[in-house]
Amino acid sequence: MAMLEIEGVNKAFGGLQAITSLDLRVEKGEIVSVIGPNGAGKTTLFNLITGVYRPDSGNIQFQGRSIVGKKPNQIVDLGVARTFQNLRLFTNLTVLDNVLIPQHHKLNSTWFSAVLKTPAYRRKEQEMREFALEKLSFFGPRLMSFRLYQPVYVLSYANRRRTEIARAMATGAKLLLLDEPSAGMNPKETTEITQIIRRMRDEGGYTILLVEHKMNLVGEISDRVVVLDYGEKIAEGAYQQVVNDPKVIEAYLGKRVDDDEGASPEEPGLPR
Amino acid sequence: MAADVGVKNKDARNTLLGFLGIAALVLVLLFVQSLATAEDPLRGVAKFNGALTLFAIWGIAAVSLNLINGTLGILSLGHHGFMLIGGYATGLLILSEDARNRILVSGRSTMTERTLGLSVHSWFESLGLDALTTDDTLWLRYLVAIVVGGLVAAFAGLIVGIPSLRLRGDYLAIVTFGFGEIIRLSASTRLFAPLTNGALGFPGVPQRFASDQLLWPFGLLALTVFVMAKLKYSSYGRAMEAIREDEIAAEAMGINLAYHKVLGFVIAAFFAGVAGGLWVSWLGGVRLDFFLFQLTFFFLVAISVGGTGSITGVLLGTALVVFIRQYGDPLEQSYAVSTWAQLVGVVFLIAAGAVIVYRSARRVRPRVHPVVYLLGTAALVAILLGLVAPSFDFWQETFRGFGMRAIFLSVLLIVIMIFRPSGIVGRSEFSWAWVFGERRDQPTEEERAQDAWLTNPELQRRLAGDEENLHSIDGDSKGES
Missing domain, CATH: 1.10.287 (Helix Hairpins)
Incomplete structure (x- = not known):
C-alpha cells in the first residue's frame, strides 16, 4: 500500500486546466520532488492533496483511504501536513506557540478541563511541549532557548522557514508536503536544510513530497523527481534521467527554433 | 537544576504576589463599599461606588467580547443582543413578588400567570426547599438566576453562531449586528411579549446586588477574567489565536475552525448574559432601551483603546470609557x-x-x-x-456642550488609533515577570554569541584563528556567486 496514491486527478479553474489526469504514487519513506516551471500546477497539486481544493475528477488515497472531499483539518488528522510557499506562520505568536498549535487537534481534553488545568490536562500540556522541543531540535540550537519565546515577526526569513517545517512536523503527520522549503535561503542555509530534510526522513521516519526550484537541492535528496508542465506530468524518474529528458528541457527552456541559435543540446541549462 | 529552582521560586513569588494583590483589591472594595453604604455617605463616594460597579459590569461584557474580537479575530457587533437575553432571563427569574402582582393586575400587560410564575423562587418552592425562599437567601436565587440567564444567552449564541460563523470578515460583522438587532426587536414582538412584557419591560428587579454590594459584580468580573485568562493560555486559546492570525494556516494545522469559533462565541455569549443579569439589577428593571447597540459600541471602544486581544488592555479601556461616562458630566454643562x-x-x-x-x-x-x-x-x-x-x-x-462626552471619547479613540493602533498596552498582558522586567525572549551573552556564530560562522572561525577553513568558506562563496 502506497503512502499516497493519486489517480487520474483533474482540476480546472474556469477555463484553465490546472491539473490534467495526474497519476502519482509516493511510497513510505520516499523523498519525491515535484518540479516544473512557474504555473505548472505544483502548488495546486499540494492544495488538492491537503483538501484546500476538491479535484474535479479522480481519486486521492492516503494509506489506502480516499481523502477526496475531506476538510483540510480532517486530512491533517489522518496524517498529512504541509508548509506554505509564502509562509503562513502565526506571526504574532511565539515560536513555541507556533509549534504547540498543530498539536491541538490531538488533544482530547475538553475546554473546561483546560480552563481548570486538571492534572490530566497538565500532563498533556507537558507532553505537547516536549514534542514541540523535539521537533524544533531538528534545527539544532537555532530555534531553541530564548528563540522559543520570541514572536515569529522578529525571526529572520530562514528561521521562519525552519519554524514552518517544525510546525508541520508537530502535527504528528507521516507525510509532509514541503512547498519550496529553501526559498529565501542563502547557499549555506540551503545545504543545511537539505541535510535536515534527509534527517527528517531517516531519523524522523517522515515521507516527504516537496516542491522546489533549487535544482542542486532536488538532485541531492530526491529518490524520485516528477516534472509537471501545464498541469501534466511530462517526466518521472531519477534526477539524472529526468533533467536530460528532452521534454523537460523544452518545458524549462522552450523549443529550439534554429540549430545555430539557442542553447546547444550539450548544455541543457540545468545543473547535473 | 539551578534554573528549575529559579523557576519554582519565581512561581512561588508570583503566586504570593497574586494573592496579596487580590487581597488588597478586595480590601479596597470593601472599604469603598462601607463608605458608600454608611448612614450619611459622602456624595463623591456614592458616585465612585457607582462608577466601580459600572466598570465591573461593563468589564465582564467587554472581556467576553474580547474573546470573539481579540482572541478569535472575528468582528462581532451583536453583543448587546446576548446581554439582553441574559438580562431579561435574569430579570424575570428574580423579579419581586410585588412587581409580578402589579404586572398581573395591569390591563396593558400581555404577560400571563404562567410566564409570571417563572421564577427561581417558585422553582425552589416546588422542590420543597423552603429555607431557600426567604429574603435572606435572595442572593442564592439571584446567583441561580444569573447562571440561568448566562446559559440562555449561551444557547442563543449557539443558535446565532452555527449559521453565521461560516462567513468571514465584514460579512460576518454585518450578520452579527443583524442578529443583535433581531434579538432586541423581537423581544418587543407579540411572540415574546408574554416573557418580556413587550416594549414596556418590567421594573422591580432587586437592586441590592449590583448597587450596594461591590463584591457581586467584582466577584463575577474576577470569574470572567479567570476563565478568559486560563482559556487564553490553554491549548484552546492558542488554537483560537491561530484562527485570528491565519485561518487557512490554522485549518492546515488541523484546527477545526467551525468548532472553535462556535465554542468561543458560546463562551462569550454566556458571560455577556451574566453581564446582562448584573446590568438589569443595577438599573433595577428591564427595558428594551437598556440594551441599545451603543453598549456594544462602548465595549468595542474599550477593546480598541486598551489593546485588542489583551485582557489587561480591555480592563484598562473599560476603566477609561466608564470614567469618561461617569465623570465627564462637567463637560456637558453650560x-x-x-x-x-x-x-x-x-x-x-x-x-x-x-x-x-x-x-x-x-x-x-x-x-x-x-x-x-x-x-x-x-x-x-x-x-x-x-x-x-x-x-x-x-x-x-x-x-x-451637549454630547461633549461622546465627542471627547471619539477624539480619544482617534488619537489612540493614530499613535498606537494596537491599543494602549497592545497585545501584552500584565504579569509579574513584566513588572520585574524578566524577559525570556532575550538571549544571555552566551546565547547571543552562539546565535551570532550560527548566522555567520566566519565570525567564530576568525576568532579561533582557523585560517584554513576561512579560506575554504571564501572559496565556496566565490564558487556559488
Missing part, C-alpha cells in the same frame, strides 16, 4: 463662551506638549513640528480672548 475658549486653549496646549514629548521620545526630527507653533499660537489666542472676554458682549453668552 459655561460662558469665554470659559470654553480657555478650555480649548488648554487642550491645544496639552496637545502641543504631547507632540513635543512624543517626537522626542521617538527621536523624530524636527522635535518641534510646525504644527506645534500653530497649536501654541491658537491656544494663546484662545486663552487671551477668554481673559479679555468681559469687555465684549458676545463672550458673556453661555454655551451648553
Whole structure:
C-alpha cells in the first residue's frame, strides 16, 4: 500500500486546466520532488492533496483511504501536513506557540478541563511541549532557548522557514508536503536544510513530497523527481534521467527554433 | 537544576504576589463599599461606588467580547443582543413578588400567570426547599438566576453562531449586528411579549446586588477574567489565536475552525448574559432601551483603546470609557463662551506638549513640528480672548456642550488609533515577570554569541584563528556567486 496514491486527478479553474489526469504514487519513506516551471500546477497539486481544493475528477488515497472531499483539518488528522510557499506562520505568536498549535487537534481534553488545568490536562500540556522541543531540535540550537519565546515577526526569513517545517512536523503527520522549503535561503542555509530534510526522513521516519526550484537541492535528496508542465506530468524518474529528458528541457527552456541559435543540446541549462 | 529552582521560586513569588494583590483589591472594595453604604455617605463616594460597579459590569461584557474580537479575530457587533437575553432571563427569574402582582393586575400587560410564575423562587418552592425562599437567601436565587440567564444567552449564541460563523470578515460583522438587532426587536414582538412584557419591560428587579454590594459584580468580573485568562493560555486559546492570525494556516494545522469559533462565541455569549443579569439589577428593571447597540459600541471602544486581544488592555479601556461616562458630566454643562475658549486653549496646549514629548521620545526630527507653533499660537489666542472676554458682549453668552462626552471619547479613540493602533498596552498582558522586567525572549551573552556564530560562522572561525577553513568558506562563496 502506497503512502499516497493519486489517480487520474483533474482540476480546472474556469477555463484553465490546472491539473490534467495526474497519476502519482509516493511510497513510505520516499523523498519525491515535484518540479516544473512557474504555473505548472505544483502548488495546486499540494492544495488538492491537503483538501484546500476538491479535484474535479479522480481519486486521492492516503494509506489506502480516499481523502477526496475531506476538510483540510480532517486530512491533517489522518496524517498529512504541509508548509506554505509564502509562509503562513502565526506571526504574532511565539515560536513555541507556533509549534504547540498543530498539536491541538490531538488533544482530547475538553475546554473546561483546560480552563481548570486538571492534572490530566497538565500532563498533556507537558507532553505537547516536549514534542514541540523535539521537533524544533531538528534545527539544532537555532530555534531553541530564548528563540522559543520570541514572536515569529522578529525571526529572520530562514528561521521562519525552519519554524514552518517544525510546525508541520508537530502535527504528528507521516507525510509532509514541503512547498519550496529553501526559498529565501542563502547557499549555506540551503545545504543545511537539505541535510535536515534527509534527517527528517531517516531519523524522523517522515515521507516527504516537496516542491522546489533549487535544482542542486532536488538532485541531492530526491529518490524520485516528477516534472509537471501545464498541469501534466511530462517526466518521472531519477534526477539524472529526468533533467536530460528532452521534454523537460523544452518545458524549462522552450523549443529550439534554429540549430545555430539557442542553447546547444550539450548544455541543457540545468545543473547535473 | 539551578534554573528549575529559579523557576519554582519565581512561581512561588508570583503566586504570593497574586494573592496579596487580590487581597488588597478586595480590601479596597470593601472599604469603598462601607463608605458608600454608611448612614450619611459622602456624595463623591456614592458616585465612585457607582462608577466601580459600572466598570465591573461593563468589564465582564467587554472581556467576553474580547474573546470573539481579540482572541478569535472575528468582528462581532451583536453583543448587546446576548446581554439582553441574559438580562431579561435574569430579570424575570428574580423579579419581586410585588412587581409580578402589579404586572398581573395591569390591563396593558400581555404577560400571563404562567410566564409570571417563572421564577427561581417558585422553582425552589416546588422542590420543597423552603429555607431557600426567604429574603435572606435572595442572593442564592439571584446567583441561580444569573447562571440561568448566562446559559440562555449561551444557547442563543449557539443558535446565532452555527449559521453565521461560516462567513468571514465584514460579512460576518454585518450578520452579527443583524442578529443583535433581531434579538432586541423581537423581544418587543407579540411572540415574546408574554416573557418580556413587550416594549414596556418590567421594573422591580432587586437592586441590592449590583448597587450596594461591590463584591457581586467584582466577584463575577474576577470569574470572567479567570476563565478568559486560563482559556487564553490553554491549548484552546492558542488554537483560537491561530484562527485570528491565519485561518487557512490554522485549518492546515488541523484546527477545526467551525468548532472553535462556535465554542468561543458560546463562551462569550454566556458571560455577556451574566453581564446582562448584573446590568438589569443595577438599573433595577428591564427595558428594551437598556440594551441599545451603543453598549456594544462602548465595549468595542474599550477593546480598541486598551489593546485588542489583551485582557489587561480591555480592563484598562473599560476603566477609561466608564470614567469618561461617569465623570465627564462637567463637560456637558453650560459655561460662558469665554470659559470654553480657555478650555480649548488648554487642550491645544496639552496637545502641543504631547507632540513635543512624543517626537522626542521617538527621536523624530524636527522635535518641534510646525504644527506645534500653530497649536501654541491658537491656544494663546484662545486663552487671551477668554481673559479679555468681559469687555465684549458676545463672550458673556453661555454655551451648553451637549454630547461633549461622546465627542471627547471619539477624539480619544482617534488619537489612540493614530499613535498606537494596537491599543494602549497592545497585545501584552500584565504579569509579574513584566513588572520585574524578566524577559525570556532575550538571549544571555552566551546565547547571543552562539546565535551570532550560527548566522555567520566566519565570525567564530576568525576568532579561533582557523585560517584554513576561512579560506575554504571564501572559496565556496566565490564558487556559488
